[in-house]
Amino acid sequence: MSHDHLPDFDQIRAAAARIAPHAVVTPVLRSDALDTQAGAALHFKCENFQRGGAFKFRGACNAVWSLTDEQARGGVVTHSSGNHGTALALAAATRGIPAHVVVPEGAVQAKLALIERAGAVLHRCAPNQAARETTAAEVQRRTGAQLVHPYADDRVMAGQGTIALELLAQVPALDALITPVGGGGLASGVAIAAHALRPGLTLYGAEPVGADDAARSLAAGERVESVLPDTVCDGLRALVGRANLAALRDHTVEVVTVSDEETIAAMRLLWRELRIVVEVSSATVLAAVLKARDRFAGRQLGLVLTGGNVDLDALPW
Amino acid sequence: MSHDHLPDFDQIRAAAARIAPHAVVTPVLRSDALDTQAGAALHFKCENFQRGGAFKFRGACNAVWSLTDEQARGGVVTHSSGNHGTALALAAATRGIPAHVVVPEGAVQAKLALIERAGAVLHRCAPNQAARETTAAEVQRRTGAQLVHPYADDRVMAGQGTIALELLAQVPALDALITPVGGGGLASGVAIAAHALRPGLTLYGAEPVGADDAARSLAAGERVESVLPDTVCDGLRALVGRANLAALRDHTVEVVTVSDEETIAAMRLLWRELRIVVEVSSATVLAAVLKARDRFAGRQLGLVLTGGNVDLDALPW
Structure with a gap:
């Protein structure tokens, strides 16, 4: 049986019930200083505290x-x-x-x-x-x-989508959401769940400039497969999956691209202001918000921090 | 007006209302691996995510x-x-x-x-x-x-005591609590609040071997002032205050002493299993639980992690 197709909202709700006995309800952290810097209310969903240290x-x-x-x-x-x-x-x-x-x-x-x-x-x-x-x-x-494919699998996408259910229950006022985009399992699952609950919610993705195949594919209207990833964001080097890309398009997810320098600076900022160490891939979301400030100003924005599996003895700065 | 005396429970409740608009309700994290290692259910109260990065x-x-x-x-x-x-x-x-x-x-x-x-x-x-x-x-x-004295002040102790109110609301099943002991503002505030709500709760303190004045003072029945602190735990070098010591005695807080090596190992373990970087002083509580394993076995134990203001470029390992 093939699983390379999109889940529907019922599957995501079923996933939430299925994983509830095993997964962590991860906390949402905030920072006045970061809110001020972004000109928006930032709600950080800390999947770095998920079992295994990542939303996966x-x-x-x-x-x-x-x-x-x-x-x-x-x-x-x-x-x-x-x-x-x-x-x-x-x-x-x-x-x-x-x-x-x-x-x-x-x-x-x-x-x-x-x-x-x-x-x-x-x-x-x-x-x-x-x-x-x-x-x-x-x-x-x-x-x-x-x-069980890492992202081109409806069961996997449905599981990742539970983040949106959980975050919207924790922060009902959200009006926008941003996730990193790699293979797209997270972004597509979140898009399906978020729009089922709140059709008016605006969705964003963050992608490294050096692995911007999703941004290019959305712009071109077809899957661009020629991108050779060149980024420190090791979690975001995969090409976006076919079904995943279709979900990004259908849910008008807007992808913001950020340089590795911007991402590393955001990773440091997350440590300084929130006292959390996240994977460099996770920091793309904050980098995007600080870069495209006008787009996010005044929003109640959820940012999914995807993981915390970092070698403290080899930080990228 | 002197403030070098103990607060009562009403003051702690008033403090909780007073700080509510400004303080963070910090999350409680758990780890199956650490529970297994300790033989107890460990509930980590993450004051490293408090404003300013510490319970203070x-x-x-x-x-x-x-x-x-x-x-x-x-x-x-x-x-x-x-x-x-x-x-x-x-x-x-x-x-x-x-x-x-x-x-x-x-x-x-x-x-x-x-x-x-x-x-x-x-x-x-x-x-x-x-x-x-x-x-x-x-x-x-x-x-x-x-x-505003760092710990010998009833207003300060009352504020620190709000941690116990918050943690008991988050984890009603708790039957024991452990905090680090430095000047004793945290330990005394927590003791007063915890016993007002749960008279049967068992209270523990964790102290570095190289700054064990509270342990010695409780053993001697009088304040031992001759301890010259020698520990990496910079947050725990202060002598326990007079009023604070009285509270530890009245609430039969049992102090477990731990070596710096044990504490540094516990700090690493907290990073490995919970993906949080806490100050070395904070790690004394986990070090104590793993050292005096028999005392904590089977407990529903709250551990207060006091702060996260760490220089990532100068970790103690």
């Missing part, structure tokens, strides 16, 4: 608990050397099933250690997309594991 | 808003090169009155910059207790500012 747990957990008992028996598999791998391993553990994660040779050792610590079996492959997919397919055949 | 804002804010308009006119003064100085400046700003902070020559420049950025006028003095007090008294005489 929501989607992975929903996928794992969407399986029938028979499907679940063989476990789950994905290819990701980042937060989705860790999230899937943690989610599988909540159901007591195996998790297999295909990782490319040369991936950062610290990230692999996180995934292993979360309980996954690692499978190494050559560092290219074809090898990843072949290896994942092989693991599927051999173990009966179900594939 | 509560006491300072209550003191500032306890002044009559006539008293407030001359502003406030304190001697502190740490979080209380910043907190008092921020609190004074909420009322639009001046704040004077007496700081010893040789204090850490980064901390002084924080206090100044919060809007205080700095007054330098020689680095000893007598000079601090003389200088503060001089500022009082010259400006009409009201003295």
Whole structure:
């Protein structure tokens, strides 16, 4: 069964109920100083405090608990050397099933250690997309594991969309929302949920200049696949998925692009004013708000901070 | 009018109402991994997300808003090169009155910059207790500012006690609470509030081995003043105040002492499992719980994390 299509709002509501016993209701933090600087009321949704340190747990957990008992028996598999791998391993553990994660040779050792610590079996492959997919397919055949793609999966998108449900319950006054855009699982899930609840809400995405395929694709009216990512935002290097891009277009998500310098400055500012250390990818949202100040002025704006898996001994400044 | 006496519960309730428009309701974070390691349910009260990055804002804010308009006119003064100085400046700003902070020559420049950025006028003095007090008294005489002591002040203790009100509302099931012990303003305020609401609650303090005057004083039955602090926990070097010590004794607060190594390990663990960077002083509470494991096993335990004003470029590991 293919899962490369968009979830509807019912699926997102079902996901919220499904993950509730396992996921953290993450806090919303505020800062007078940042509000003043932005000229807007900023509500930071801290998914860096989610299980596994990133929002990815929501989607992975929903996928794992969407399986029938028979499907679940063989476990789950994905290819990701980042937060989705860790999230899937943690989610599988909540159901007591195996998790297999295909990782490319040369991936950062610290990230692999996180995934292993979360309980996954690692499978190494050559560092290219074809090898990843072949290896994942092989693991599927051999173990009966179900594939859970990091973003091109309706169960994953539905899980990520629960952030919008939760945030709108925490801050009913919101009139705009911004998320980082990588593969687009988060942005599309959030768009579907947010507009189902508040059709008038304005949606924004933040993307690094060096991985601006979503911005270009929306401008061109078709998926631009020629972007070679060049950014410190390792969580945002993926090309936006097909279904995900369709959701961004249908929900008129406006993408603001930011330079790595602006993003790193925003990451420092988040530490200085909110006392949180977030992944550089997460800081794109604040960078976008400070860059395109006029667009956000006077808003009650929700900013999704996606993760906090940072090496404190190797900060990017 | 002297303020070197204990507040009662009514004062703490009044403080909660007084600071509500200005203070942050800080989140409570949890970690399955830490619960497993401790053998207890740990509820971390994150005052590192309080305004100014530390719980001190509560006491300072209550003191500032306890002044009559006539008293407030001359502003406030304190001697502190740490979080209380910043907190008092921020609190004074909420009322639009001046704040004077007496700081010893040789204090850490980064901390002084924080206090100044919060809007205080700095007054330098020689680095000893007598000079601090003389200088503060001089500022009082010259400006009409009201003295707000960092911990030996009933208004300050009442403000710190609001943490217990807030935490018990957030986690009604708590049966034990632990705070770091420095001057004792936090521990005494929390003890008074917690026992007024839950007489059966067990109270603990955490103190560095190298600044264990409260533990020694409680053991000796009298205030031990001979301790020369030797610890990385810069927030816990003060001798416990007289009134504060009386409160610890009356509320049978049990003090657990921890080495700096244990505390630094706990600080790292808080980053690894909760994705928060707290001041080393704050980590004493987790160090104590992991050290005296038997005492806390099976408890629903509240741990007050006092602050997050850390230099990320100079972590203690």
